[in-house]
Amino acid sequence: MFSKGKLAVIILLFAAGIINYLDRSALSIAAPFITDDLKLSATQLGIIFSSFSVGYAIFNFIGGVASDKYGAKLTLFVAMIVWSLFSGAVALAVGFTSLIIIRVLFGMGEGPLSTTINKMVNNWFPSDQRASAIGLTNSGSPLGGAISGPIVGFIAISYSWKISFILIMIIGLIWTIAWWKFVKDKPSNAQFSTRVKKQVADHEKRPLTFYLKQKTVLFTAFAFFAYNYILFFFLTWFPSYLVDARGMSVKNMSIITVIPWIFGFIGLAAGGFVSDYVFKKFARKGVLFSRKVVLVSCLFTSAVCIGLAGLVTTTTSAVVLVALSVFFLYLTGAIYWAIIQDVVDQNNVGSVGGFMHFLANTAGIIGPTVTGFIVDKSGTYTAAFLLAGGLAVVASLAVIRFVQPIIVQAHSKTREVVVGK
Template sequence: MFSHGKGTVIIFLFLAGVINYLDRSALSIAAPFIKDDLSLSATEMGIIFSSFSVGYAIFNFLGGMASDRYGAKLTLFVAMIVWSLFSGALVLAVGFVSMIIIRVLFGMGEGPLSATISKMVNNWFPPNQRASVIGLTNSGTPLGGAISGPIVGFIAITYGWRVSFIAIMIIGIIWAIFWWKFVKEKPASSIQQANAESAAALEKSAAGRKLKLTFYLKQKTVLFTAFAFFAYNYILFFFLTWFPSYLVDARGLSVKDMSIVTVIPWVLGFIGLALGGFVSDFFSKKFANKGVLFSRKLVLVTCLFLSAVCIGLAGMVTTTVGAVSLVALSVFFLYLTGAIYWAIVNDVVDQNNVGSVGGFMHFLANTAGIIGPTVTGYLVDTSGTYTAAFLLAGGLAVFASLAVIRFVRPIVKPA
């Protein structure tokens, strides 16, 4: 898995995920300062959180298409430069409107990340390793979330919240320079690998005929995998955007204590995401007679349901320890499914379309990031508590688990 330059690819993709969530979660850590500094209400802060996903969701799809057309290396290089610059540009915000504009542009920059990771893994690794590698590389994202609390919290308290965004901008630009210099689009043996993968793709498509992108975009397996990913992202964005404010507002923690406590769920999430792909690949071998999709669904349905139960209960417990513990468990089970959505796409889609289909699925899933934070802000403003927001996040994931059982099936190719 780590030979012939593959280890370098894994390390760089892992670090890209760390930087991605360090940048993305910085706003939620700095939110109490920003909210006071710019005189924003909870509803306005929720809209700002959601505005990120407007640009992000659109460029999930466009970024996936770009990775198929221009290559994953170039697409991710440009994406990192753009999102780093607009992360730093947040220091220029003077109010509600300017925050929204900058966050939309920032989201556009981050949008291509997951689809380009999936494409890069498809280029470099054989099918029996892809879920494991996707889980391992994507596990950098919760690690980025974990370190953002102490880093951004310390800088914000010591030097002001604006300085923290300049620091993480510089980190992203440095990564992009090294990525362009040291990483190749495909391994040196790409010709032999491409021949083998082309043969496999021909066997999967009817009569050796290449299937159009539109064929996959209409498939229930793709659409309901995207719905499960939507529920995953609804919980994730609830945690990513509002959990720090919940700890301060509802649990009475100081910003310093909050920035430390938020590390706990992120660490469990890192473990879950790193293990999730390996768990899925293990079950795919164990239940080889039932087909690879069965093992993917087994992990996805079980863990997404457990995550739903934990997040729902977290909204009803009366102690801070209980709430943090249940949220941490929810994030752990949630992240165990994190590689599965991408693995399903890699399993059922031919190589020429895997970036585009993955990007389309990610686009649908990340509409949760547009809807969820704003709905949460509204519920907090109208009810005065976070309980309804917790229950809504859990209910969506339960419903999505049932939908996966019913509708995610092997794709039947046309004759």
């Protein structure tokens, strides 16, 4: 299906996703130890979780603009170095304030990843392969989350939680060497270049501000916000929920958290193929129809599952429902990016994708802190589960109404051009 050059891009971006979530989820796995060592309350821990997304969300947009201007290869190379160094710096934290500063800088480093993946896919793959490629490359993220539990849990129990962050830093720095050596920013294949020129001609270049005002972009970002709200709730608070509310040991928790991540890996890897299959099957209905079918049905199902997880009484039921929620959530993971690919010209894909990702990741700033506040005030996680599900229900319904083909006026003639029909 993929040529040798494309396969190298997929493999290394897949590996970057593994490292990304290995780094990102390490703090939530080590949270019980860090909370004890640094004497943190649930609200403080929530603020620390959220601080990551302050830097992350801002550099979603900045990273997207950089990938358009300087190339995705260089942008991701620099980003990996920065986030790896500040992942290791977590081991140097001595209190609440220092940990916040480190996590903000760490988030800044990780911010460009998804937008650079989107840009690389746009450079290397035609439209009927893009959702599949995005799904495959991003599926490394939940796999990284899956292995983070056993790795960080084992090291924290056997040695020290600080050692795990240093080890993860070294892995990231090794990746940068392979990335710079084996990957090109764009393919040199003449046939592909011709096809790209045709696609650019079909999607006449528009100013960035044109896209940032479109309802399709804004409401795709809102759906992505709901996606990220559930994801960050799971990523940051689910381990603590298992320990605090379900009475699990850190050892058992680090193993149990693997289950939802495995479901997420399957969902994200399969989601792009599902979308591309529906795209090919119902081509006459338009590309956005295929994207919306997968997005709306799966995001809604994920919302129901995460809401029910907060109401059930047994640990097994809660874990199963969260796993199903993550599975259906990740089935939509490639769709947000695919929609941007479908309606935006190639020169603006990185910037518009970064803007969408910036808006979406404000959920990572708001969600963990709100959850910590809810837990402190109510003493339970039930309302936090229901809030996460409720947001996703509203977002999935909004997609049906507002994510539509973009209609623009061609400059040369007074005729309408429908983009992403």
